[in-house]
Amino acid sequence: MAAWVKGGATDADAAIEAAASLLAKARAPVIAGLSADVAAIRGAFDLAGRIGASVDTAGSVGTYAELGALSRSGALTTTPAEAVGRADVVLVVGAAAWQDPLLKRLIDANPTRGRAAGSERALLAVGANATASLSWAAEGGLPEAVGLLSAHARGHLAGDALPGQIAARLAAARYGVLLYDPAELGEAGVEMLQGLAMALCETTRCFTLAVNGAGQDRAVVPVSAWLTGQAPRSGFGRRVPEHDPWRFDAARQVAAGEVDAVLWLASVPVARPDWLSAVPSVALVSDAEAQSAEVVVAVGRPGHDHGGVLWNEQRAALTFRPAAAPSDLPSAASVLRALKERLAKSRPASRSDSAC
């Protein structure tokens, strides 16, 4: 069991005590990362609710490109297994999605279910230097390219150039799929891509599919929604969950000097942000090093050291992963519970108690 306080090795109990005292002193703490199993994500929200922290995720750039567009104009989506099973045309938007493991599954097989079963699957590309039936470099930018495709699909533009050809190919598809990485496409681009799918669905079937981003954001979003009624990037400082993507952006908060402590949760390894070193911090991580934070507790990796519920990319669903190599490392959920118990004594538990 590994734990460090200010770089010095110690045991987990002493580190948890140090973490609790660091958080107890904080007036505006942040819990960030949340790259963890469902039990730990729940624990993070629970702790945030008790100590009035705000919450942000490791993959929030992509998550916000999606959620922002979703709450403004909606979405038309499908799943990886339906794309593999049914799609006769796949438009890959941008360069990042080409790196996703789903691409290989789409290239290796043709559709087997539905009205496109038995046909050859065509891959089209926008904004990437890729081998595809139709490939448009779209040097003017991705959102602009999607906007042009959408204008063609709606009949507002016409012509035989590449955007017109791609739009026509999508309109002729029986089950089209628009594959993209929201972090690359950005919020405006995602919104236009949803508009493209909606326009195409007036006459055929076409759905969007986002590739997975960093961390366990796909697990955090539903857990946050059922626990707090809201998407993440929420704050609990007023003892009422408040959803505000701008205010509770951890990077922005740190840069603005609004934060006096951070708890970084990443039992599923994910890159640590630079801003973490700018504030007193606690790290609950599975790839722990002495210098990861002021207080570091090495926790087990879910699905490896202990069982846990994680986002399953292939199935686009939550799945329980048993321990592949059980160890005695504590789970992040158990450390969060221990922190909550220690902090509950020093913090008011409900709105009727004073928060100050």
Place this chain on the structure above:
Amino acid sequence: MLSVIRGGRVVDPTASRDSVGDVWIEDGRVVDPPGREPDAVIDAAGCVVMAGGVEVHSHIAGGNVITSRLLLPDLYVSEAAPDGHPFAHAGGAAAWIGATYARMGYTTAVEPAMPPTHALGTQLELADIPLLDRGALTVMGNDDQLLQLLRERQGGDAVRDLVALSVAQSRGLGVKCINAGGASAFKDGALRLSLDDEIPCYGLSTRQIMGSLLDAVEEIGVPHPLHVHCNNLGLPGADDSFMATLDAAEGRRIHFAHAQFYAYGAVDPANPGTGGFRSAAERIAQAIADNPNATLDIGQVVFGQTVTVSLDILRQFAGRKGAKPKKWVLNAGDAEGGGVVPFLYRPRGPTSSLQWAIGLEIMLLSTDPERTILTTDHPNGGPFTQYPRIIHLLMDKSERDREIATLPGVVGERSSLPGLEREYTLSEIAQLTRSGPAKLLGLADRGHLRAGARADVAVYRDDSDRTAMFTAAKLVLKDGVPIVEDGEVVEWRTGRTLSLTVEADKAMAKRADTYLTERFGEGLDSFAVPDAAFGEGVFEEVACRA
């Protein structure tokens, strides 16, 4: 510990009881008067004592519910809510759902739409709803695996084994089919589907799929009959779909979800799409009276902003043009997927007023309230928080008249509601909200106050303002423990999730594993809902019928 709820008006229609008396409780169960002194006395003078309410159809968990929160972040925002739980005051959150039901005297609630592909997520969400016992219905009827079996005519045993496996894997409490074949047809370009239309690529019809599920549910001995969401929801002429579906059941047990949305007779049968609708409540009520094998829940409409959530993606796609505000989500998922379309039942609008009238009409025309269960299909007809108001309207003709007087004339022209004199009694309300739903789910120790019943009890102050009376119970006991006092949550208890004990056939499990691995790249294990993913003692087993 022995306690007694003393001197209240005890309303338990299953024992023909509606009189002032006592209810004795020991170790979380109702007991006969034991002839010894109680350890605790709860004074219920001036109060009405009923079993805890049982909900059969309310969308309280799952992918669509989550999406609705993301699509409409502002829908439920509320700071006025119970204290003592960090999230209960967050409108729409799991803790808010549990607290709001409990305050109304409900102690059990069932989420009617759990797709097997997302069973674990749905079950984790349900487990986070405090105070109540929960359950979920496993949805089948659009998945390729089942449709393949039927297309290849593999026989009833194979279908039964696949249904049993799906319920066991997802830990459902029953089985539901939603516009069977409709989601599949939508993905292949269809825009509507009726009972005998051919579903593209499979050569099947809704009648065949539903019929096979009706048989499977009986053979397995699922206590809850097949829970059916018919074709053509909400369309003028949908009453024909309802009747055709009832006929297709051929005497087998069947439950009709949100029947109000099918009680729409076409004004001009030659042009059902343009002539509008009139109430078909009498037709539906008569059909239920004539068919003791059938039950329904209402799906009562209430005025105001809501969001419709459904796995019927064929219907939700058609409904997208009516979205208000103008945004919607549709997911062509692994079987049904889901559709989320915000909707405003316009206060005093002609269409919404007629819908509102039809739901009340079905209940007021019912010859058997135990088979006519109160729901709003939360949030599709409106939020479940409106139950007290609906009960008030059922119990009070003058209150109904006052509301009807504010509504457009279409209510009187196209429904019989204004002329209905009936006022529900407290016993009938208990049938509508307690004994009926408990019997329907096959939960023999709920919905009544006879000896042996679980001590889930609601005590209300008797008040002619039934809205106030049923909104905030004076006392609610869950398993004998007070969870609500004077309308406030006093004990944040964790309930249990009810799941059916079903034996899965090993050969079918092996076949399913192969099929799923081929389709998803992962086998049956990745669809599991294992105890290890939950805290201790979350699930409670419910036995199949002998």
